[in-house]
Amino acid sequence: MSKSSKAGLQFPVGRIARFLKSGKYAEHVDAGAPVYLSAVLEYLATELKTGNLILGLSCFGACRQRS
Template identity: 55%
Template sequence: MSAKRPKASRSVKAGLVFPVGRICRYMKAQNLAKRVSIRAAVYLTAVLEYMTAEMLEVSGITARANKKQRITSRHIRLALEDDELLGKIFDRTIVPHGGVRPFIEPALLVNKTR
């Protein structure tokens, strides 16, 4: 008799880290449609994983530029401001403890033409 191998999860089959089964369950709970395809859940999970990885990568670069070892919510906020695509997607997003948008009134800047 051969020993039973444990079933591979849908996340492992799709090559993803985020849980496909949980995303599928959430999609079904939202009553988006009468039926939800597993392919739709895999696609949404892949998009969420990519967006998270991209945001963490840019935030890590921002933290390193500020000579810090850890990514804080301020680094996430600054990264969202710096990246053009992420800035458009997360334009109206509030990052808790992220601080304010960096802005200096142009009238306060030193005029170098004098």
């Protein structure tokens, strides 16, 4: 059973863990960090796909035009 399926995620937890470890971002990468990052990335991708995510830049432009 993969780490992604254990966490109930579609994004590849193992691959993200490998990238975090090989990227020299920190001396130690905790076991929960790739799971958390995968969940955040999956959430953002889903919100972008469904169109529910309002980015700050687009809101800033729309809010500026009102005043």
